[in-house]
Amino acid sequence: EPEVTQTPSHQVTQMGQEVILRCVPISNHLYFYWYRQILGQKVEFLVSFYNNEISEKSEIFDDQFSVERPDGSNFTLKIRSTKLEDSAMYFCASREFSGVGYNSPLHFGNGTRLTVT
Amino acid sequence: AQSVTQLGSHVSVSEGALVLLRCNYSSSVPPYLFWYVQYPNQGLQLLLKYTTGATLVKGINGFEAEFKKSETSFHLTKPSAHMSDAAEYFCAVSGSNTGNQFYFGTGTSLTVIP
Numbered sequence: 001e002p003e004v005t006q007t008p009s010h011q012v013t014q015m016g017q018e019v020i021l022r023c024v025p026i027s028n029h030l031y032f033y034w035y036r037q038i039l040g041q042k043v044e045f046l047v048s049f050y051n052n053e054i055s056e057k058s059e060i061f062d063d064q065f066s067v068e069r070p071d072g073s074n075f076t077l078k079i080r081s082t083k084l085e086d087s088a089m090y091f092c093a094s095r096e097f098s099g100v101g102y103n104s105p106l107h108f109g110n111g112t113r114l115t116v117t
Numbered sequence: 118a119q120s121v122t123q124l125g126s127h128v129s130v131s132e133g134a135l136v137l138l139r140c141n142y143s144s145s146v147p148p149y150l151f152w153y154v155q156y157p158n159q160g161l162q163l164l165l166k167y168t169t170g171a172t173l174v175k176g177i178n179g180f181e182a183e184f185k186k187s188e189t190s191f192h193l194t195k196p197s198a199h200m201s202d203a204a205e206y207f208c209a210v211s212g213s214n215t216g217n218q219f220y221f222g223t224g225t226s227l228t229v230i231p
Contacts, residue, residue: 103166
């Protein structure tokens with residue numbers, strides 16, 4: 001069964017450094033998402049992406065964050081200058097176009113655990 | 118606006134006992150409802166979904182959920198808990214008026230006692 005893949009599985013970085021988290025969504029999916037989960041807390045929406053542009057973003061997704069689909073398969077999340085509070089598990093997800101009403105489920109990758117020291 | 122509420126952040130059951138995890142939603146239009154499971158150090162895996170049609174939906178690993186519009190609920194059940202069911206469970210809602218966004222509940226951690 002096709003799956004969403006994320007790399008790396010773990011990333012340790014120093015405060016102020018830039019990080020890029022990578023995702024390969026399922027190939028026929030058209031909607032792409034990033035979520036994050038701080039340890040022990042809820043899954044928080046960051047951003048959704050469709051047709052090569054951001055369709056929605058949350059308050060968390062400030063100017064330090066950016067997303068890109070550099071080619072036909074990868075979908076990346078960049079954090080420009082990491083803060084301690086960016087330490088979390090970051091999940092990529094994708095979703096196929098269902099035609100009506102957005103009733104198709106999200107398919108998640110296994111996440112990248114980001115630790116900012 | 119769409120939202121989900123999961124009552125009980127932690128639920129403990131004995132092995133073989135009924136599992137009941139509660140989810141209530143608020144939506145101004147018919148919702149699409151989902152349950153996801155997260156095992157330690159893994160991503161979220163779809164358990165089941167309700168979009169239209171039969172209100173009792175069956176998912177993987179013996180779980181099922183019933184959409185009750187009058188109660189705005191979508192509770193998850195399993196007749197007999199297994200040790201392997203210990204995980205975090207998330208209810209989520211989507212819908213025709215949410216754009217392409219999913220809204221997740223805060224999650225329920227299920228512990229299965231041998």
